[in-house]
Amino acid sequence: MRKLRFGAAAALAAAGLLAAGCSGGTAPKPEPSTEPTTSNALASFDPCTALTPTEIRSFGAAPEGKPNDLGIGEVGCDYMGEDFEFGVLKAGKSDEAYWQQRRNSFDAFTPNQVGSHSGFAGIALSGKGQGVCRQMMYVGSGSVIVDITYSADKIQSDDATCAKAMEIAQVVEPKLPM
Missing domain, CATH: 2.60.120 (Jelly Rolls)
Known part of the structure; x- marks a missing residue:
């Protein structure tokens, strides 16, 4: 699902840039994603240094x-x-x-x-x-x-x-x- 949304957003952005290049205007800014972001809370946790x-x-x-x-x-x-x-x-x-x-x-x-x-x-x-x-x-x-x-x-x-x-x-x- 995420790849599809990203691909559609990329295609829209490319079309906007192409249109902007032809018309002399600026490309529309993509809408902010409403998809929740999931960051890995453990990315900076090192289990090898967790204990002294x-x-x-x-x-x-x-x-x-x-x-x-x-x-x-x-x-x-x-x-x-x-x-x-x-x-x-x-x-x-x-x-x-x-x-x-x-x-x-x-x-x-x-x-x-x-x-x-x-x-x-x-x-x-x-x-x-x-x-x-x-x-x-x-x-x-x-x-x-x-x-x-x-x-x-x-x-x-x-x-x-x-x-x-x-x-x-x-x-x-x-x-x-x-």
Whole structure:
């Protein structure tokens, strides 16, 4: 729809310029677009600098983050602890509607609130009891994700795993754009 509107506007503008060139007048100014503009609120958010080294250490992980690109529009950094790994990721095009459409991809999908951002705690299909949890926070047309995975021999309960993801998310959340 947007390409069609842009193409029609461009054709009208070109016709106006052509007419102006022939008549010696000025080209009419295009009408302002009434289409809502959607900017990505997360464009300037860097998940790899969202936490300070001191904050990362307080969660029991080494502050040296390892860049992570899941190849599905989720990028960020992972941090290694002795018993677990956690990541802070941003998904610039994965808003609330996106995640709601994928509810069936989760064994657990619990809507919640992290500070002023709504979101959910989720455990992927076949992930219950495996020491994994993702805490999503909706930000504009995207989302920020804190995920955590415990080592096989140190698996926590699902509640404890999601509580740890929430603990980290509560430190990230005040740094998010509205």
